[in-house]
Amino acid sequence: MCRIAGVINPRFSNTLLMEWTNTMCDRLVHGGPDSGGTYSVNEQHLVLGNRRLALQDLSKAGEQPMHYANRYSITYNGELYNFPVLKQELISLGYSFTNHTDTEVILAAFAQWNTQAFARFSGMFAFALWDNLKKELYIVRDPAGIKPLYYSLENGGLAFASEIKALKAIPYLQEENSHWPVYLLAYGHIPEPVTTIKNVLPLHKGCFIKYNASNCTYSYQSFAHFTYTREIQDKETIIRDVQQIIYDSVERHLIADAPIGVFLSGGLDSSVIARVAANVGKSTLNTFSLYFTEAAYSEKKYQDLLLNDLKCNAYQHLLTESEFHDSFKEILNDMDMPGCDGINTWFISKYAREKGLKAVLSGIGGDELFGGYPSFTRMSLASRLQKIPVQALSNFGSAGLKQLDRLSFLQLQGIKGIYLFLRGHFSPYQIAKQLNASEKEVWEILKMQPVLGDVDVLKPGNKASWMEFNLYMQNQLLRDADVMSMAHGVEIRVPMLDNELVRYVQSIYPSLKFSGSYKKQLLIDAFRSQLPEAIWNRPKMGFSFPFSNWLQNSQYLRDMVSNADSSTQKNYNRFMNGKLHWSQMLSLLLLQTSKMSH
Numbered sequence: 126m127c128r129i130a131g132v133i134n135p136r137f138s139n140t141l142l143m144e145w146t147n148t149m150c151d152r153l154v155h156g157g158p159d160s161g162g163t164y165s166v167n168e169q170h171l172v173l174g175n176r177r178l179a180l181q182d183l184s185k186a187g188e189q190p191m192h193y194a195n196r197y198s199i200t201y202n203g204e205l206y207n208f209p210v211l212k213q214e215l216i217s218l219g220y221s222f223t224n225h226t227d228t229e230v231i232l233a234a235f236a237q238w239n240t241q242a243f244a245r246f247s248g249m250f251a252f253a254l255w256d257n258l259k260k261e262l263y264i265v266r267d268p269a270g271i272k273p274l275y276y277s278l279e280n281g282g283l284a285f286a287s288e289i290k291a292l293k294a295i296p297y298l299q300e301e302n303s304h305w306p307v308y309l310l311a312y313g314h315i316p317e318p319v320t321t322i323k324n325v326l327p328l329h330k331g332c333f334i335k336y337n338a339s340n341c342t343y344s345y346q347s348f349a350h351f352t353y354t355r356e357i358q359d360k361e362t363i364i365r366d367v368q369q370i371i372y373d374s375v376e377r378h379l380i381a382d383a384p385i386g387v388f389l390s391g392g393l394d395s396s397v398i399a400r401v402a403a404n405v406g407k408s409t410l411n412t413f414s415l416y417f418t419e420a421a422y423s424e425k426k427y428q429d430l431l432l433n434d435l436k437c438n439a440y441q442h443l444l445t446e447s448e449f450h451d452s453f454k455e456i457l458n459d460m461d462m463p464g465c466d467g468i469n470t471w472f473i474s475k476y477a478r479e480k481g482l483k484a485v486l487s488g489i490g491g492d493e494l495f496g497g498y499p500s501f502t503r504m505s506l507a508s509r510l511q512k513i514p515v516q517a518l519s520n521f522g523s524a525g526l527k528q529l530d531r532l533s534f535l536q537l538q539g540i541k542g543i544y545l546f547l548r549g550h551f552s553p554y555q556i557a558k559q560l561n562a563s564e565k566e567v568w569e570i571l572k573m574q575p576v577l578g579d580v581d582v583l584k585p586g587n588k589a590s591w592m593e594f595n596l597y598m599q600n601q602l603l604r605d606a607d608v609m610s611m612a613h614g615v616e617i618r619v620p621m622l623d624n625e626l627v628r629y630v631q632s633i634y635p636s637l638k639f640s641g642s643y644k645k646q647l648l649i650d651a652f653r654s655q656l657p658e659a660i661w662n663r664p665k666m667g668f669s670f671p672f673s674n675w676l677q678n679s680q681y682l683r684d685m686v687s688n689a690d691s692s693t694q695k696n697y698n699r700f701m702n703g704k705l706h707w708s709q710m711l712s713l714l715l716l717q718t719s720k721m722s723h
Contacts, residue, residue, distance in 0.1 A: 127177045127287075128150070128153035128156035128157045128175070128176040128286075128288070128611070129173075129201065129274075130150055130175075130200075130285065130292075131146055131149075131171070131172055131284070131286075132146060132282060132283070133169065133170060133282050133338060134280060134283070135170045135281065135282065135338075135341060136280055136282065138170075139165060139170060139172070142170060142171070143172050145284075145295050146173070148294035149291040149294045150174040150176050152288070152293075152294060153286070153288060153291050155459075155612050155614060156178065157175065157178050159178055159614075160176075160185075160188050161174070161175060161176045161177065162174070162175050162177075164190035164192075164198055164200075166255065166257065169338040170338075171262065171338065173190045173198060173253055174190075175200040178614055180204070180483055180484055184224070186223060186224035187224055187225070187228065191229060191232065192232075193229060193236065194232075194233075194236055195257075196236070197232045197235060198254070198255040198257065199232055199252055200252065200253050201228050201250065201251075201253075202250065202272055202274075203248060203249045203250030203251060203252065203271075203272050204248045204249055204250070204616070205227035205246050205247070206248045207245075207246070207247040207248065208248075209380075212230050215230065220233045220237065225382075232254070235256075240346070243265055243349070244348050246267070247623065247624050247625070248267065249272045249622075250266070250267045251266050251267070251274035251287065251328070252264070252265055253285060261335055261337055261338065262335070262336045262338065263333050263334070263335050264283070264328060264334050264336075265332075265348075266330055266331070268330055268331035268348075268350060268624060269330060269490075269603075269624075269627065270317075270603060271603055271607070271622060273287055273327065273607055274286075274287065274327065274328045275288070275320060275326065276326060277298055277324050279298065280297050281341050282341070284298065285328075288608065289320055289322060289325065289461050292322060292325055293322065299322075302319065302320060302321055302325075305462075305463075306560055306716055307556055307562075307567055307571065308574075309464075310551045310555075310556045310559060310713075310716070311534075311545060311549055311550060311551065311553070311571055312548075312549065312600070313465040313466075313548070313550045313601070313709075313712055314462075314463075314466070314601045314604070315462050315464065316596065317329070317575060319574050321463075330350075330599070331350045333345075349624075351594075352631065353590075353591070353631045355633075355635075357634065357637075358634050358637065360637055363633055363637060364647070366629060367629070367647060367648070368651040370625055370629055371397065371398075371621075371651070372404075372405060373623075373625070374620040374621075374623035374625065374626055375398055375486070375620045376401075378486055378619075378620045378623075379405065379406055379486075381483075383484065384411065384481055384482045384484075385411070385485065385486070386410070386411030386413055386480075386485045387402050387411070387412050387413070387485060388412075388413055388477075388485050388486065389431065389432070390414065390415075390424055390428070390488070391424030391425070391426075391428040392424070392427070392660075393497075393648060393649065393656075393660060393661050394490075394491030394497075394621065395487070395488040396431050397491070397652050397655075398486050398487075398488055398621075399412055399435065399437075400434075400652065400655050402486060403435045403437055409436065409438055410437035410438065411437065411480070412437050412438070412440065413440050413441075413476060413480070413485060414439070414442070415441075415472060415473050416428065416442070416444070417444055417445075418445070419671040419674070430657045431656065434657065440477075446671070446675050448472075449670075450675070450679060452472070456468055456471050457714075457718060459471065459608065459612040460608060460715075461608045463712075463719065464715075465550075465708040465715075466601050466708075467605025467606065467608065469670060470605060470609040471610075471612060471613075473485075474609060474610040474615040474617075478613040478614060478615050482615065483614065483615060484618060485616070485617055485618070486618050487619055488619075489617075490620075491621045492645070493597075494594070495639075495647055496586060496638065496644055496646075496647075498593055500548075500589045500592065500593060501589045501639060501644070504585040504586070504588050504589040507543045507546055508588075511535045513535065520533075521552075530552040530554070530555065531545065533553065533554065534546045534549050536568075539579060540577050540580050540591070540596075541577050543592065544596050548597060551709065553568050559693070559696075575596075577596075580592070584635040585635075586638060587631075590631075603619075643661065672707045676710060677701055682714055685714055686714075686717070689717045693713050693716075693717060696710065
């Protein structure tokens with residue numbers, strides 16, 4: 126796991142390109158604290174940069190950028206969980222290896238199969254690979270979009286980095302995207318392909334860009350994507366297969382030459398992963414949990430139920446309000462792009478790092494695949510409400526009640542309107558007031574991006590799954606998990622997003638996948654006998670904080686609001702009176718922080 130950056134551009138001197146890349150790497154050092162390096166190809170005006178978090182082959186042989194066969198070079202962020210299998214296949218084809226990393230396997234695989242190698246990779250990855258014979262640079266991102274990769278094709282070149290803040294080191298990438306505040310206030314995060322910098326985009330998951338240095342041309346291609354099919358109908362077979370695939374996935378995700386653990390919240394998904402990891406791990410499992418003195422938010426009793434059953438090193442951290450206040454400003458500074466999640470991940474990653482861990486397993490993906498969110502039961506109603514005439518829907522945007530305000534979002538066609546109806550923060554009417562814009566402008570911006578496929582053909586359960594997988598998980602959970610964990614030099618691994626598991630679950634008939642008395646019934650059935658009943662027979666809490674109370678007591682928030690405009694101050698008063706959700710208030714705080722930094 127690393128952080129990567131680089132630039133190829135014939136319009137600028139190699140000295141400048143090296144300076145920019147070094148600055149980008151300096152800004153990414155938190156995610157790669159173990160070592161760093163650069164590689165330049167002067168004739169092609171190319172510099173690749175890397176900051177390393179060493180997890181495979183901890184020796185100097187694993188450092189990057191890495192080279193192979195006097196032809197290929199790479200800077201790579203991620204983990205390839207099937208690299209031992211690929212390595213054996215490549216050895217049988219005559220390839221040799223000088224270290225024990227998955228990085229070298231990627232290079233050899235590309236030497237053998239070219240871009241067809243990308244679809245063979247099972248894991249999370251974002252990398253830039255240079256072919257010195259063909260003078261071609263490839264930037265590549267994994268099919269589930271677990272690892273971030275941002276790029277720009279401005280000024281006739283290609284620049285890329287793991288975080289937006291790094292790309293700001295390049296002088297021609299200084300102009301802010303003026304539309305991002307609209308997206309933040311609507312979504313509570315900034316949805317792909319929008320970023321805070323004009324002309325900087327995220328590489329779409331399962332895609333690669335090939336840049337030809339000889340003529341400065343490029344192509345954008347897909348190599349893998351997930352689709353819903355209806356092939357598997359026998360429930361007993363499904364339960365058995367799901368259990369086995371999760372066992373296989375967790376076992377692969379435990380591969381490391383550095384200490385590794387599991388985030389254990391006390392919920393179903395993290396409990397499944399901890400239970401399986403304890404069964405298949407070759408060493409004593411480390412678990413990490415947060416709990417609170419505020420009983421309504423603390424899941425300690427559920428954590429303890431499972432921990433009593435596991436033979437593991439259990440680390441439980443009591444997170445106090447004072448610790449939150451002491452860290453709050455630092456947390457906001459560690460965000461790459463503004464978003465209303467990830468604070469929990471920031472704390473538990475900090476705690477894991479203090480205990481010597483470099484990688485942890487997380488349950489992200491379980492809710493999206495198996496039906497853990499309210500949207501799975503609300504999708505049919507939302508789809509029907511979307512058929513209400515636009516004129517009638519437009520009357521709701523200024524209702525003043527969050528549930529009614531969000532009805533106005535259903536004017537947006539397709540799954541975008543439904544998502545914002547179910548998960549949106551402020552209505553376009555409210556956003557316009559907050560930003561001193563016209564409501565028409567706000568609507569036009571929201572219509573522009575993201576451009577989403579037509580998923581109306583899917584059954585309601587799969588439609589909700591597609592929405593949560595491609596919008597909420599992609600743009601909020603995965604991004605925040607990556608940025609907040611790497612702020613402490615910790616890698617988060619997500620076994621529920623293993624290629625094999627995602628493809629299998631998406632091939633199950635929705636009537637079997639989402640039926641039953643409990644949310645995520647299929648996952649419960651697969652692990653019922655391996656978990657205490659109280660773990661799966663309980664209300665869903667999510668991984669949340671006593672956040673509203675803490676934020677109401679925040680002096681930092683009070684100070685920021687005192688310098689804000691009257692609209693923000695009014696919303697702050699609504700928040701203090703319990704009429705505004707803490708995540709909405711956090712959106713406004715992030716907007717105010719951005720204004721004050723300019």
